[in-house]
Amino acid sequence: MPEYIFDESLISTEIQDALSPNLKLRPLAKDDFDKGIFDCLEQLSITGEISQKKFVEQFEEMKKAGGYYTIAIEDEDQGKIVGLGTLFVEMKFLRNCGKAGHIEDIVVHDSQRGKSLGRRIIDQLKHIGKELGCYKLILNCNEKNIPFYEKCGLTLKDVQMTLYTTT
Numbered sequence: 774m775p776e777y778i779f780d781e782s783l784i785s786t787e788i789q790d791a792l793s794p795n796l797k798l799r800p801l802a803k804d805d806f807d808k809g810i811f812d813c814l815e816q817l818s819i820t821g822e823i824s825q826k827k828f829v830e831q832f833e834e835m836k837k838a839g840g841y842y843t844i845a846i847e848d849e850d851q852g853k854i855v856g857l858g859t860l861f862v863e864m865k866f867l868r869n870c871g872k873a874g875h876i877e878d879i880v881v882h883d884s885q886r887g888k889s890l891g892r893r894i895i896d897q898l899k900h901i902g903k904e905l906g907c908y909k910l911i912l913n914c915n916e917k918n919i920p921f922y923e924k925c926g927l928t929l930k931d932v933q934m935t936l937y938t939t940t
């Protein structure tokens with residue numbers, strides 16, 4: 774049994790069933806390093822050179838810290854991950870000590886886009902957010918992705934501001 778970053782019982786079987794039978798929607802696993810995760814993530818942003826050791830250390834840190842709900846879609850015929858996304862759950866004092874869910878690092882491998890995998894990833898993160906009692910889910914994105922997120926049921930509100938602390 775693989776070691777997952779969060780409990781598999783949070784995965785919606787209804788959303789899993791909407792995927793092709795060869796595609797498995799599940800939490801990120803500690804042994805996913807060799808399954809093409811970085812082929813996906815590099816299509817999103819700079820990843821840097823990450824060794825298997827570093828990947829496992831980061832996985833363990835994230836699991837220990839809690840609040841990281843990273844999901845993967847694996848093409849089990851190929852043994853390759855074709856989509857990823859994370860819900861990070863922020864504990865707040867506001868809203869009667871509520872929780873806000875941050876949707877982060879959504880990517881579908883470019884060979885698999887346009888097949889509703891992105892929508893399924895967002896549906897799954899929405900499901901997890903609801904199960905965990907998040908009062909809102911928010912994200913930052915490039916303008917070109919606004920139509921995608923609108924199709925997933927989100928609406929445009931406020932603006933993003935950024936300060937990079939390293940060059």
Ligand SMILES: CC(=O)SCCNC(=O)CCNC(=O)[C@H](O)C(C)(C)COP(=O)(O)OP(=O)(O)OC[C@H]1O[C@@H](n2cnc3c(N)ncnc32)[C@H](O)[C@@H]1OP(=O)(O)O
Nearest residue numbers: 877878879880881886887888889890891892914920921924
């Ligand atoms: C918070 C963040 O992580 S922001 C970063 C988002 N990720 C990236 O930019 C990485 C590169 N891009 C990708 O990985 C993908 O293009 C994604 C994740 C944005 C979309 O994934 P896909 O699997 O291709 O999207 P999916 O097929 O589920 O599309 C769902 C709907 O959105 C629409 N859609 C998807 N992308 C776009 C777009 N750029 N412009 C307009 N509509 C879009 C689709 O046409 C579809 O509409 P329909 O239901 O009417 O047919």
